[in-house]
Amino acid sequence: MSPMEAFSFERRITTPSEINRRVKQLIEGEIDELWVRGEISNFTRAASGHLYFSLKDSTAQIRGVMWKGNAQRLRFQPADGVEVEIRGKLSVYEPRGEYQLNAAEMSPAGLGALYMALEALKRKLAAEGLFDQGRKRQFPAFPIVVGLVTSPGGAAVRDLIRVARRRWPSVRLVLAPTRVQGEGSAVEIAAAIELMNRWGQADVLIIGRGGGSMEDLWAFNEEIVVRAIAGSRIPTVSAVGHEVDVTLSDLAADVRAATPSNAAELVVPDAREWSERIERLNRQLNRAVVDGLTIRRRRIESITATHGFKRPRDFLTQEAQRVDDLARRLALGTERRLIDARRRASDLDRRRQPALRNLLTRSRARLDRLSAQLGSLDSTAVLSRGYALVLRADGSSVVTTAGDLRPEDRLMLQFALDRAAVRVESTIPGGPGDI
Amino acid sequence: MPPKSNAKSDPESAAPSFEAALTRLEEIVNRLERGDITLDESLAVFREGSDLVKQCLARLTQAEATVLELIAGEGGLPATTPARPGLEGDDDALV
Numbered sequence: 080m081s082p083m084e085a086f087s088f089e090r091r092i093t094t095p096s097e098i099n100r101r102v103k104q105l106i107e108g109e110i111d112e113l114w115v116r117g118e119i120s121n122f123t124r125a126a127s128g129h130l131y132f133s134l135k136d137s138t139a140q141i142r143g144v145m146w147k148g149n150a151q152r153l154r155f156q157p158a159d160g161v162e163v164e165i166r167g168k169l170s171v172y173e174p175r176g177e178y179q180l181n182a183a184e185m186s187p188a189g190l191g192a193l194y195m196a197l198e199a200l201k202r203k204l205a206a207e208g209l210f211d212q213g214r215k216r217q218f219p220a221f222p223i224v225v226g227l228v229t230s231p232g233g234a235a236v237r238d239l240i241r242v243a244r245r246r247w248p249s250v251r252l253v254l255a256p257t258r259v260q261g262e263g264s265a266v267e268i269a270a271a272i273e274l275m276n277r278w279g280q281a282d283v284l285i286i287g288r289g290g291g292s293m294e295d296l297w298a299f300n301e302e303i304v305v306r307a308i309a310g311s312r313i314p315t316v317s318a319v320g321h322e323v324d325v326t327l328s329d330l331a332a333d334v335r336a337a338t339p340s341n342a343a344e345l346v347v348p349d350a351r352e353w354s355e356r357i358e359r360l361n362r363q364l365n366r367a368v369v370d371g372l373t374i375r376r377r378r379i380e381s382i383t384a385t386h387g388f389k390r391p392r393d394f395l396t397q398e399a400q401r402v403d404d405l406a407r408r409l410a411l412g413t414e415r416r417l418i419d420a421r422r423r424a425s426d427l428d429r430r431r432q433p434a435l436r437n438l439l440t441r442s443r444a445r446l447d448r449l450s451a452q453l454g455s456l457d458s459t460a461v462l463s464r465g466y467a468l469v470l471r472a473d474g475s476s477v478v479t480t481a482g483d484l485r486p487e488d489r490l491m492l493q494f495a496l497d498r499a500a501v502r503v504e505s506t507i508p509g510g511p512g513d514i
Numbered sequence: 515m516p517p518k519s520n521a522k523s524d525p526e527s528a529a530p531s532f533e534a535a536l537t538r539l540e541e542i543v544n545r546l547e548r549g550d551i552t553l554d555e556s557l558a559v560f561r562e563g564s565d566l567v568k569q570c571l572a573r574l575t576q577a578e579a580t581v582l583e584l585i586a587g588e589g590g591l592p593a594t595t596p597a598r599p600g601l602e603g604d605d606d607a608l609v
Contacts, residue, residue, distance in 0.1 A: 221533045226584070231598060240581060240601060249576045254597060255584045270586075278584055278592035350574040353536075357574070360539050361567045367546030368560040375553060 095176065103171035106178055115180060116164045116188055117141075119157055124150075130157065134165065134180060142179040143167070149183055154194075155293065156323065162188035187293060197300055201327060204302070209309040210330040218283035218314035218333065221348055224251045226281030226313065228271045231256040235289040235318070235339035242343035247350050253281055259288035265301035272307040272315075284311060285342045286328065287318030296320045299328035308332050318342035468493040472500065481506040532573045539566040 117134035124130055128147030133140045143165065145153075157163060167182040186194050204210065225243060229235050231254060243250050255271035258264040268286070275284055286308060288296070298304060299319045308315050309331040317332035318339040329335040336342035469478040472489035484490075488503045530538070542563040545551055551559070581601050587593030 219533070221531065221536075223531070231583070231601065236601065247574075249573070252581045253584050253594060254581065254601065271584075274584060274586055274592050278594075354571060354574045357536070357539070357567055357570045360543050361564075363543045364539075364546065364560065364563045364567065367543060367549075368556060371546060371549060371551070371553070371556050374549065 096173070099171060099173040099176045102176070102178070103173055106169050106171055110169050112166065112168050112183075114164060114166050115141075116162070119161050119163055120159050122157060122159050130182075132157065134163075142177060143182055144179055145182040145185065153185060154325075155187055157185060164188050193297070197327070200300070200302055200305075201330070204305060204309075204327065204331070209305065214309070214333075216314045216333045218316070218346065222250075222282035222346060224253055224281045225346055226275045226278075226284040227252060227254045228257060228268060228275060228284055228286040229254070229288055229339070230259045233259065233289050235259075235287060238289070238338075238340045239285060239318075239343045242340050243347040246343065246347045250347050253278075260291065260295045260298055265298040265304050268298055269303045269307035272304075272311055276312050279313075281313055283314050283316060283346050285316045285318055285336075285339070285346060286332065287336070287339055287342060288320065289339060290321045290324070293324070296324055296326055299326035301327075304328055305331045316342050316346055482508070530569075532570060535566045535570050535573075539563055539570065542566070 115134060117136050120133045120135055122132040128150060130145040130150045132143050134143045163185050165180065165182045166184040167180050169178055170181045171178045208214065227236060227239055236254060240252060243252060255275050257267040257271040259268065272284065272286065275281055296319055305327045308328055315332040316334045316336050317329045318336040318341065319326045319328055322337040334345060336345050470476065470491040470493055471478060472491050474491055478484065478490065484503050484506050486503050486505050490501050490503060492499045492501055542559045545559060546556055581597040582594040583597050584592055584594055
């Protein structure tokens with residue numbers, strides 16, 4: 080440092096930090112929140128979720144930032160070249176001495192007023208309960224007639240028809256044609272919904288259109304359309320624009336589809352899926368009936384395998400065998416018996432004469448023996464009293480009279496216990512004498 | 515209720531709807547799988563189930579898709595007309 084400088088008048092020295100701090104105080108203190116309109120460029124979305132961009136007009140630009148918290152509430156996609164309106168405050172980034180617009184809210188240019196009106200309408204209808212989850216109805220799983228409320232010339236109706244037919248070849252589609260954008264389109268859409276309700280034969284309504292700008296989709300934010308959807312007796316599916324586009328119609332409908340194709344997928348069942356399900360049921364049906372029969376057969380087998388059942392069965396078997404046997408024997412036996420009987424009869428015939436003769440002979444012999452015994456018993460009794468029996472000497476015959484005798488005949492005297500041999504001296508005629 | 519202007523609106527009302535047939539079929543399968551059913555009954559419901567399978571599959575494969583347009587006819591009454599060319603019978607639609 081030179082001596083000259085040391086003696087110069089006192090200079091007021093500041094620093095970059097201090098300048099930036101003073102500028103920050105000045106800008107942030109003096110300039111209130113403001114609305115800025117410009118075109119976005121150098122747009123980047125940081126990994127943190129913060130948005131960085133420049134906002135420019137034909138001659139100048141300003142750096143801008145939107146913190147994550149505000150960025151999450153955005154209802155549209157900012158991008159380079161998009162004209163936007165931003166509500167925010169100026170702020171200074173002290174380390175770099177840069178100032179920037181700190182955006183709290185951002186909307187496409189020209190729609191700001193519309194958005195405010197939309198928010199007001201949304202609050203009003205929500206307060207009436209039109210968006211309540213409790214109002215949401217289910218539509219039939221297998222609609223026969225699907226009502227379409229859309230433009231007959233748009234891509235949406237073609238997508239709907241193509242997807243619906245591909246999924247369920249016999250689906251019946253009825254289109255209530257309406258314009259879906261431009262002046263008066265909202266009234267037409269509402270009228271088409273009412274016409275569908277008066278017709279009353281659709282099982283479900285798909286209401287929507289293909290993608291477009293926010294202005295293109297605006298009819299579906301109109302009160303008359305939202306009320307028509309909320310008042311439809313037929314369940315409704317909204318299909319407005321693309322996934323990111325959410326209209327009041329979407330909030331009022333029973334189901335919100337992301338796109339028209341998606342609506343057809345939600346509403347029309349997939350025949351291929353269901354034919355698989357039917358085939359599966361068919362297999363289950365067959366298996367169940369076969370299982371039922373198998374179980375019954377096993378049950379019968381397990382019963383018949385038990386001792387208690389086996390015995391009667393054995394018994395029955397044996398009975399059956401016996402019956403068989405008997406039948407066989409009956410057949411055989413009858414014949415054999417006839418043969419036997421016949422043979423026995425002829426045998427008897429053959430044996431009859433000798434048998435009888437034997438019998439008679441044996442009987443007679445027995446009778447002779449008995450009568451002889453009787454005779455001898457009788458005579459013995461007499462003889463024991465002192466009488467004697469006179470027999471020829473050979474014992475062959477009894478001599479009953481002397482007149483049969485000659486002198487010198489040899490006789491036998493039979494006493495009760497013994498005999499004596501005698502000779503005749505003479506015979507004497509006459510009576511019994513003195514005895 | 516306004517009179518219905520389209521007489522052939524519901525030709526399938528005579529036959530059970532696909533959903534009704536499907537529900538009945540599921541009942542039958544469940545009943546058979548539970549097994550608390552007599553042999554005679556099981557054969558009867560099996561026959562019914564097989565018929566339902568045929569009906570359902572026929573319903574799935576029949577291709578008589580129609581596209582009609584609904585317009586406000588005389589006196590504002592709803593009336594259906596064939597869809598304008600390009601919608602009905604669109605070749606792309608059958609691919």
